[in-house]
Amino acid sequence: MFTHRLRLGVAMASGLAMIALVSGCQSSHKEQVPQAPATVPKGTLTAVTSDAAFVYLDGKWEVLAGGGPNDQPSDPLKTIDFSPKGTLTATTVGSNDDALTGNSVGLWLYDKGWQQVTPNGDKTVAVYGWSPSNVLYAIPDDGQTKGIWYQSNGKWQVVNGSASFGFINSIQWSPTGIMTIVAEASDGSSSVWQYVNGKWDRLDYSSVPFAADGLQVEWSPSGVLTLATSAHGVWQYVGGSWSQPGGVNSPIGNVTQLAWSPQGELLISGDSKKALGLWQLQNTGWSRVGGADAPFAKDGIRQFGWSPTGTLTVSDSTNGKIYQMESGKWTAVWNNTPSDSHSVIPITFGWSPSGLLTCNGGFLGGIWQYQSGTWNEVGGDNSPLKNQAAAPFAWSK
Template sequence: MSTHKLNLGVAIASTIAMVMLISGCQTQSVKALPKAPAVVPKGTLTVLGQYYGYVYIDGEWKVLPNDASANGGPSDAFQSLDFSPKGMLTATTVGSNDNALVGNEIGLWTYDKRWRQATINGDTNVSLYVWSPSNVLYAVPDDGQVAGIWYVSKNSWKSVKGSSALGYINSIEISPKGTLTVTSQASNGAASVWQDLNGKWTRLTTGNEAFAADGLQVKWSPTGVLTLGTSQHGVWQYVDGAWRQPGGVASPIADVTQLSWSSQGTLVISGDSSNSAGLWEMENGQWSRVDGANSPIAKDGIRQFGWSPSGVLTVSDSTNGHIYQYQNGKWTDIWSKSASNGQDPVAPTFGWSPQGVLVCNGGNMDGLWQYQNGKWTEIGGQNSPIKNQSSLLFGWSDGTN
């Protein structure tokens, strides 16, 4: 078993333990709620608590039906939330299978009239998935029983030709042009990048790259250039059949945890190391720290960063649990709330509604919050069924999250 899988298992186990302690409040809160529609309407705010999902329609919270004993719905804690291009709610759950050698069971679910679990050749342990722009669901079983990548066609799972020979698959993405792109790990630990080109898997790496033993995450530039964030060797791009560092210079952050582009096409990265803290951007072939060396952002690490629909850079800072926005060359602290029970602050996650409203889950502050006219208010108010829940997953059913 690889080290990163072991560490993930430990983290998940800790999360499950915490979830079980607070799940009782949620179970009681759903009894009096109206049921959600059979299909989540387009643009609807959707929230996943520990074991239940909710939608917010016309100022009212409704619960997604989930009777695990009756129809096989989720009985483990939710881990992620997403939507297909056509707005189908998709989620993963994680639960312990009491086998330390195998790890945790990760389930993939879709919601259409009820929750349905992905089962590929009898295997329900499915950790990786991606929706294509044409609304095709691709998924990867995770426990070694079933190899390769699979996709749904005419309500049944079919194997992607040649994918069973790719090794242990770490990630699966689809390029802006619809090209299936995979990072995988061979038995000797070497990392590879593959693309399905014209029905044939083509390896883009040789094994001699500086990042050959790194963890890899895949992104694309606005012009479609394949870009890698690596765990030890910074950022690399695939240009004219070769891997090159942006600007021809080494990244200031070796252990890249996040990379993205601004609406103007500027590459921005962050990492975990305090030696390269904060946000760094590549402009005109050079790396520089956003707002310079005296930036107040992230002495230890950044939880999340992104741009609002109007182009405002927004950061959730892991160091202090605050949210900052960068405008006119200045950082403004817009979220500094913390839990009332004396716990250390947990950095929130955030996103923007289809109308451009900033929403965050408050970290270890309970509930879900929205930011309008310089003020945070709790969505659903004092009677919200998610008021006593922290670190909620949320998104909107037009694919925005």
């Protein structure tokens, strides 16, 4: 279960931040577009360039703008997602942003115009998350206000006991609604905590090898808390202690993504020279998905996932292609790659509510959709996202 948060202090954070900055280096399309509605309708494709956010309505892109220069983000837009009830949430890269960690960002909501989120009066946010009940939690990043803050009755309040943590890398909720965080102490060690009945519980951390790693938290279909680590593979928390799934070592140490197939099988991938290919855990052993002859077996993986009908899809970060498993074979469905390998920009993909494979075009830029074996740029030549490489996109809820 992916949650709405900034992924900071984990292995993949630097890659995402750099991709966002690459997007910001592209020339901006200045064509005038109509003003968008006050809120984003459910199921609407939404995307951002470095300096504006757009929604695709009635066959055209419309800009999300505020009422004046102070009513909208002034720094480059970096990420977007939506609250459980559909409120557009965007982050911006601040003027003192660290390109490798993504610190010092602004957090904005779009609801009848842009509104900046200022927990306890602070304008920079390190990490945020929406609870299943649609409550916004945010962690200030100015070094003055400590702890996790949430909105209640229009006021910001601090979560009991959260001010004692060091840097908090992520915040999300278990399938049963338990707040779960990854915290980093002053000595660089990472730990996982859960907020249960008004108290913080540190999950057993004795004699584990990954305390110095960047950590990503996920849950299995049955609700088992699982970690992707930046140097020691995958771990799960069962019976009050950590162990490796299947009782065997992970084939790669630096895990940048883990996910479960529709059949409940665990898959992991990496995006570095020491963590290549896509791997699957079966019968207490790991194997390469598609075997050693898979087209991406020796490449880094930017992203993988399953279509609504269960088609496994992979974005290859080495060559910029997208592959799908069709009739037991891998087929490259996106072949628009640059002649110069140094110009490859890894592609992010997703599926529309109607099931159309959609991607941000890699080095080509724009937002594209795949239907009946053909890719078409959303909005065509008039798209304000044309030539905007690696543009973040999502659909409203």
